[in-house]
Amino acid sequence: MxxxxxxxxxxxxxxxxxxxxxxxxxxxxxxxxxxxxxxxxxxxxxxxxxxxxxxxxxxxxxxxxxxxxxxxxxxxxxxxxxxxxxxxxxxxxxxxxxxxxxxxxxxxxxxxxxxxxxxxxxxxxxxxxxxxxxxxxxxxxxxxxxxxxxxxxxxxxFQDESDYVAIGSKRRPEANEAYKTFADPKNIAAFAKSMANDGNSSATIANYCHILRSLLNDGYITRYRKLFLSYNNLNEYHNVVSEFCSQPEISDRNEQWHNATNTALNAYITFLSKGQSDVLHNHGADDSPQDAIDSPQNQLDPPSQNPGDKDEDSSDIDWEAPYTNSAGKLTKIANPVLIDKLRPFLDCEYVSPVRAYNEIEDFYGDRYSKMNMGDWMQLFKAINWAAPYVQLSHEASTQAEVAKTRSKTELLRVEYPDGRVIQHPKAIDTFTEVIEDNYPDLIHELNILHANVNLVTKERSEQYASAQKEIANGWLVFTNINTRRKREDLLKISEELGLGLKVDLVSIVTGEIITPSNEPSTSARQKIKVTFPDGRVIQPHKVLESLVEVVKYAGPERVRDLNIIVCADNLVLKTPKPRYIKPCKPVGNGWFVNTCSDTPTKYEQIKKISTDLGLDLQVEII
DNA sequence: ATGCGGTAAGTCCATGCGTC
DNA sequence: GACGCATGGACTTACCGCAT
CATH class of the missing domain: 3.40.1350 (Trna Endonuclease; Chain: A, domain 1)
Structure with a gap:
């Protein structure tokens, strides 16, 4: 729903x-x-x-x-x-x-x-x-x-000072525990003892304890508990003592308490923190949010290679040309001088892509004006800081890069003849949008099948309903195919309908545009298409399903009698050997068909079944 | 070594439910 | 009612065995 x-x-x-x-x-x-x-x-x-x-x-x-x-x-x-x-x-x-x-x-x-x-x-x-x-x-x-x-x-x-914040949440046990300790009057006695051990005068001890009891018993702490509860650890409570003491009703009593409210609270918090130091040793004072905020600056000058050294080595090398694509965009940050300049902003605990981007502007000026911030961000992400420098050789071609990234996730990029580019973060969105915008009714007529389902149809497939994405006018697009297959389908559609689309893949890691040179479908999984005499056509995604369907159609016993041998046993059997249990698929009446064979073998098996049993099936590998 | 077909394992996420 | 963990489906990715 x-x-x-x-x-x-x-x-x-x-x-x-x-x-x-x-x-x-x-x-x-x-x-x-x-x-x-x-x-x-x-x-x-x-x-x-x-x-x-x-x-x-x-x-x-x-x-x-x-x-x-x-x-x-x-x-x-x-x-x-x-x-x-x-x-x-x-x-x-x-x-x-x-x-x-x-x-x-x-x-x-x-x-x-x-x-x-x-x-x-x-x-x-x-x-x-x-x-x-x-x-x-x-x-x-x-x-x-x-x-x-x-x-x-x-x-x-949500004003910064506004109500905090998950008070009492079961998911903030540290904060709740710290506050409980802080607000427990029983701890005041132990605090007094500790002060005495530290050599404080009894007058000071009495005053401090009086202040703390008043704060607790008169509800001041409770009323301002949100200040304290915003911290997870007692040692962080020091951060809010001043703010707490500056509340009018507390500062009003400060004189009566010999102006020791602030000091007493800090001493008490220090005592409580020490008391739990064995538990809280991971949350030292250095852990405060303020320090966390400051730390990026602290990270800005890690020891790095001297850029000057790299400059000497690389001055004669063009680090950009091999990585500049036809669109005038850089596909990889390879220049070692630039890498060294970027390192302080990117190879640190708190990365600052914006500052890195500023470096890019300084370094390249207008040279890559066609690249937007997102393009640069993708290149930043692609730098392997453990080994950032590129070995540039004459073989460092785009093709080599393709081979390296082939197994990585890829996005779909479609360019219309007018230069418009569709490239969503998910290939499926690009795929469906392009189909939606390019005559779904005509694409339906092309009868492109996947798993025996028309790529564009108005009929819900029972098996693949969830993989059929609805687009405008009630058309359903079959999306349960990999990105490369999507690309091939779009190319086929473009060719058939004369759309002039340029369909490429984009590496999600490097942002690089990949135009596979191989023929469509050679990289895709093969299928066996079977046409039955009654006109029914099957073309499942898995070739084993074609074999299973044919054996069911022919009748397992009849196929068994053909004595087709696979894996040293009959193609159709009731008790598969342990190692073949997984590839043996049920075909009814307790029979299994052993699908542990390659596609050409399955094709031959189906042909033989058809010929020997006179089934008149049309079988083809596509 | 590399590619391919196939499957197991992992991830993401909406839904369902037990507990406080 | 509020909360967050468990569950299971859909999908993706990693891995394995085999063939070349």
């Missing part, structure tokens, strides 16, 4: 939602992704909103899974914005970025709640709707048209 949108499509919708906003740029990433918007950097992660399946159907949510690549985001000083998307209402939801980041990677899947009614209201009124949730949090729902406004004004909606 809920329309599932792939995470790449969610990113695409996000980009489309910012149409008209010319001051945003995706830096890198495929949902989650890193972008700048109106001069501000942030990380975005978008998920489909779906019902929470509670008894109250109004409760919807997204869940934030634990992911390795979120660690970089979590440790970064840059804001992390989680967006839920309701495709039905074309409405986004979001939550306090600080809260979200705190909960990031805390559990296997952390829930962020919304209400369907809120989403519908935002859609029907085309306005921003806000709701307090029962977990001390708030959700904002807004129409996708308001995306730029919300992202640019998040600070207003």
């Amino acid at each position: 809920i329309k599932k949108i792939s995470r790449y499509s969610l990113q695409q919708i996000f980009i489309e939602s910012l149409e008209g906003c010319n001051s945003f740029q995706i830096i890198n990433g495929l949902n989650p992704f890193h972008l700048t918007l109106n001069g501000k950097e942030c990380y975005i992660y978008i998920k489909n909103l779906s019902p929470a399946y509670f008894s109250n159907p109004d409760i919807w949510r997204v869940q934030l899974p634990r992911r390795e690549d979120f660690e970089v985001i979590k440790n970064s000083a840059i804001d992390f914005i989680l967006l839920g998307y309701d495709s039905e209402n074309k409405v986004y939801t979001t939550w306090h970025p600080k809260w979200t980041k705190q909960r990031l990677n805390k559990g296997e899947s952390v829930s962020f709640y919304s209400r369907l009614s809120l989403q519908e209201e935002a859609a029907s009124t085309q306005s921003i709707k806000r709701l307090s949730l029962n977990n001390d949090g708030e959700v904002i729902a807004f129409p996708r048209e308001q995306l730029e406004f919300i992202l640019s004004n998040l600070k207003i909606f």
Whole structure:
């Protein structure tokens, strides 16, 4: 019932939602992704909103899974914005970025709640709707048209000083534990003892303990607990002591407490921290968020090779020409001088692609004006910092690069005769869009089959329904084929319909455009097409299925009597040897057919079955 | 060594459910 | 009601065995 949108499509919708906003740029990433918007950097992660399946159907949510690549985001000083998307209402939801980041990677899947009614209201009124949730949090729902406004004004909606933040969340046990210790009056006695051991005067001890008891017993700590609960560790509580003491009702009593409120609290926090040091040894004072923010600067000058040395070696070499494609774009960063310049920004704990991009501008000027920031980001990502320098030889041709990247994931790139380029982050989206825009009805007529299903049809396949993506006018596109096969299909369509499309593959790792030189279909899996006398045609994705179908059609016993030998046994048998259990497929009545053979052999077997049993099958390998 | 066909294993994600 | 883990389907990728 809920329309599932792939995470790449969610990113695409996000980009489309910012149409008209010319001051945003995706830096890198495929949902989650890193972008700048109106001069501000942030990380975005978008998920489909779906019902929470509670008894109250109004409760919807997204869940934030634990992911390795979120660690970089979590440790970064840059804001992390989680967006839920309701495709039905074309409405986004979001939550306090600080809260979200705190909960990031805390559990296997952390829930962020919304209400369907809120989403519908935002859609029907085309306005921003806000709701307090029962977990001390708030959700904002807004129409996708308001995306730029919300992202640019998040600070207003979720003011930095506003309510923290997952209080009491089961997923923040450290924070809750620390606060419990802090607010437990029993610890004051031990604190007094410790002060005495340190040689403090009894007057000081009495004053400090009096202050602490008052703070606890009179509810001051409780009232401002959110200040403390925003930290996970007791030793971080020092960060909020000043802010706490500056609250009017506390500063008013400070004089009465001999101006020792601040000192007493810090001493108490130090004592408590020490008491748990064996438990908290991983969370020393160096771990504070402020230090984390500062650290990128600290990382800027790691020992590296002297660029001058490289310059000497490389001055006569053209590091760009072999890696510049026909579109005038660089396909690999190979120049060692540039690599050394980029290293401080990219080969460090907190990478700064924007600063690296500035280096690129300084280095190349206008030379690669056709490349956008995203192109550069892909090249940055492709640098292997363990071995960044390229051995440039005369053989370093595009073809060699193709061979190296052949096994990597590839995207589809389609260029129309007018120069328009379609290249979505997912090949399937490019594939379906191009089909949608190029006469699906005529493509249907071409009768391109996959797994015996027409590539473009209006009939749902029972077996492959989920792989049939609906496009305009109710056409269904069969998508359960690999990227190279998609490319071949588009080439075939282009040829048949005279569209003049240029269809290429793009390496997801290097961003390089790959134009396979081999003939279409030679790299694809072969199929055996069988036409039965009644006109039925099968052409399964797996050749073994053709064999299985034919044996079923012919009758297992009859095929067995033909005594066709495979793997030193009959093609049709009831008790396969252990090593052939997997390739032996059931064909009814307890019989199995041994499919452990190559495609030509299966083809010959089917031909023999047809000939010897007079089945009159048309068999061909395609 | 390399490529190919086939399958197992892994990933992603929406849905379902037990617990507090 | 809120929460997050478990589950299972769809899809992708890694790996294996075999043939060349």
